[in-house]
Amino acid sequence: MSSKSWFARWFRGKPEKAPQRPAAPTNPYHAVSVVPGTDACPAAYRFAGQRYLSRQAPRLPLPSCDVQNCNCRFKHHKDRRSGPRRHSDWGMVMAGYSGQERRHTRGRRSTDEY
Structure with a gap:
């Protein structure tokens, strides 16, 4: 190796890194909702x-937006669901079945007691 090639490599500096794109959300259920800006168009309120x-959200500005400088934005959510969906999520206890057991045959497994 010649000293000239070593010298050229030394002063060339580090190669610039290519700009990185933002990472795609790892959560497949990541959701967004539209937050209308000041003086928002009627479409934003709809x-x-x-x-x-996230993959199915409308693009901003909305296609029917007629505002000169749209300042609507997205609010990010970890899930598309917005609140508790089950009684147990609300702290309610579900009543068990209080009727008579009608299963008299044994199950399919050898370990089943019925």
Whole structure:
């Protein structure tokens, strides 16, 4: 190796890194909702409060937006669901079945007692 090639490599510096794209959400249920900005168009208010999976969300500015400088934005959510869906999520206890057991045959497995 010649000293000239070593010298050229030394002063060339580190190669610049290519700009990285933002990482795609790892959560497949990541959702967004539209937050209308100041002086928002009527379309923004129609979409407000509705959650969309990130891949299916409408683009901003909305196609029917007629505002010169749209400042609507997305609010990010970890899930498309917005609240508790089951009684147990609300702290309610579900009543068990209180009727008479009608199964008299044994199950399919050898370990089943019935």
